[in-house]
Amino acid sequence: MTYQQALDYLASLNTFGMRLGLSRIQRLAEILGNPQDKYRTVHITGTNGKGSVSALTAAALTASGLRTGLFTSPHLVTYNERMRVDGADISNEDFARVLTRTREAAERMLAEGEESPTQFEVLTASAFLYFAEQKVDYAVVEVGLGGLLDSTNIIMPVATAITNVTLEHADMCGGTLEGVAEHKAGIIKENIPVVTAAQGMPLDVIRRTAREKQAPFYGMGEDFSIARCSQKLDGQTLSLNAFSLSLSDWRYGISLAAPYQAENSAVAAVLLAVLAKQDARISMETARAAFLRTVWPGRFERMDVGKQEIVVDGAHNPAGVKALRGALDACYPDGTRVFLLGILHDKAIDEMLDILLRPEDMVVVTQPDSERAEAAAQLAGAVKKRALDVMVEPDRGRALDLALSKAKGSLLCCTGSLYLIGDLRARIVAGKEAREHGGDGHAEQY
Numbered sequence: 001m002t003y004q005q006a007l008d009y010l011a012s013l014n015t016f017g018m019r020l021g022l023s024r025i026q027r028l029a030e031i032l033g034n035p036q037d038k039y040r041t042v043h044i045t046g047t048n049g050k051g052s053v054s055a056l057t058a059a060a061l062t063a064s065g066l067r068t069g070l071f072t073s074p075h076l077v078t079y080n081e082r083m084r085v086d087g088a089d090i091s092n093e094d095f096a097r098v099l100t101r102t103r104e105a106a107e108r109m110l111a112e113g114e115e116s117p118t119q120f121e122v123l124t125a126s127a128f129l130y131f132a133e134q135k136v137d138y139a140v141v142e143v144g145l146g147g148l149l150d151s152t153n154i155i156m157p158v159a160t161a162i163t164n165v166t167l168e169h170a171d172m173c174g175g176t177l178e179g180v181a182e183h184k185a186g187i188i189k190e191n192i193p194v195v196t197a198a199q200g201m202p203l204d205v206i207r208r209t210a211r212e213k214q215a216p217f218y219g220m221g222e223d224f225s226i227a228r229c230s231q232k233l234d235g236q237t238l239s240l241n242a243f244s245l246s247l248s249d250w251r252y253g254i255s256l257a258a259p260y261q262a263e264n265s266a267v268a269a270v271l272l273a274v275l276a277k278q279d280a281r282i283s284m285e286t287a288r289a290a291f292l293r294t295v296w297p298g299r300f301e302r303m304d305v306g307k308q309e310i311v312v313d314g315a316h317n318p319a320g321v322k323a324l325r326g327a328l329d330a331c332y333p334d335g336t337r338v339f340l341l342g343i344l345h346d347k348a349i350d351e352m353l354d355i356l357l358r359p360e361d362m363v364v365v366t367q368p369d370s371e372r373a374e375a376a377a378q379l380a381g382a383v384k385k386r387a388l389d390v391m392v393e394p395d396r397g398r399a400l401d402l403a404l405s406k407a408k409g410s411l412l413c414c415t416g417s418l419y420l421i422g423d424l425r426a427r428i429v430a431g432k433e434a435r436e437h438g439g440d441g442h443a444e445q446y
């Protein structure tokens with residue numbers, strides 16, 4: 001297949017929807033020679049923050065001189081972002097090649113009378129295959145949904161992490177918060193260390209699962225703690241204590257400014273310390289340097305252009321929006337905020353709006369690039385119930401222009417869905433480049 005044919009093939013798999021279970025991915029991987037068993041893996045799940053923890057962990061492993069794969073989802077702009085080796089996205093040529101091999105394996109499954117694998121299963125198997133071909137030492141693998149029945153859960157990791165657990169995707173993960181926690185805890189394997197920042201009842205579920213599987217357990221607030229030493233718009237300095245891992249007042253910086261990234265970075269640091277106990281090649285000193293360089297696009301990302309301050313954040317559930325609101329209050333406490341907002345219709349929209357919006361804020365609503373997008377007019381109606389100034393523009397390009405025109409002198413925050421901010425982020429970058437090179441590109445808005 002060509003690259004475009006690979007994209008068309010992935011699009012065709014959307015008809016099979018989202019189906020949890022491991023039988024299809026196990027058979028698909030088996031036909032491909034079980035590539036996921038040819039390198040060490042680190043498995044990371046959680047409701048929010050798992051992408052940031054994955055990025056920090058992978059960057060530190062690469063900085064230690066280890067060839068490192070990173071599998072994440074969803075992507076912001078292209079599927080290539082989901083498969084990275086040492087920080088570089090997979091090329092179009094390699095993407096098409098591994099997808100071709102995986103498609104051949106999927107067609108063999110169909111010939112054997114088995115179900116077709118889903119789009120995510122094909123992407124997961126392709127990533128595992130790519131990492132094997134690239135001869136990585138480690139692959140950091142982010143869970144797609146839940147954990148227990150997620151396609152990534154055919155790996156046998158050397159360490160696992162669970163960031164936090166809130167009530168999301170409950171319809172597919174047991175129907176309750178406890179059920180969601182049990183699905184997240186499903187990545188814990190016999191005798192394999194687990195690090196978590198979960199609290200409350202989910203923490204109890206994770207701790208109990210770890211005990212049943214005799215997995216070494218490291219919980220935030222019990223086995224490690226984090227303190228903020230300084231906070232600035234370009235990052236923060238932190239102090240970690242994890243005495244059982246010989247870390248006492250271990251100070252480091254991150255370029256991720258949002259306060260919630262302190263917790264994520266602590267999970268990544270403890271995870272790396274656990275790995276360092278197993279592998280002498282892993283250095284906490286190089287981890288410190290890597291953390292300072294790591295960026296994670298679309299997560300409280302400042303994209304200031306000229307005098308216009310812009311924050312792009314993929315918050316898409318109440319917990320994520322709560323974290324975003326806390327970051328905005330900490331970093332931009334004063335003045336009106338203009339939100340460019342688009343949300344999927346199956347999200348807790350009213351709860352998200354209650355958390356995010358203040359009476360003095362302005363809102364432009366648009367629609368994410370997804371079949372599940374809430375119609376802009378419907379979302380605007382929900383905003384109007386809160387007596388806020390709201391404008392409707394379903395077209396994302398025109399919505400960005402409108403939001404920029406309203407945000408003169410105010411912060412513009414683009415948020416509500418990862419399916420929205422990928423497109424908006426690309427448009428902002430294009431506008432910035434046009435401005436810098438004297439082109440049009442709606443540069444006058446900046």
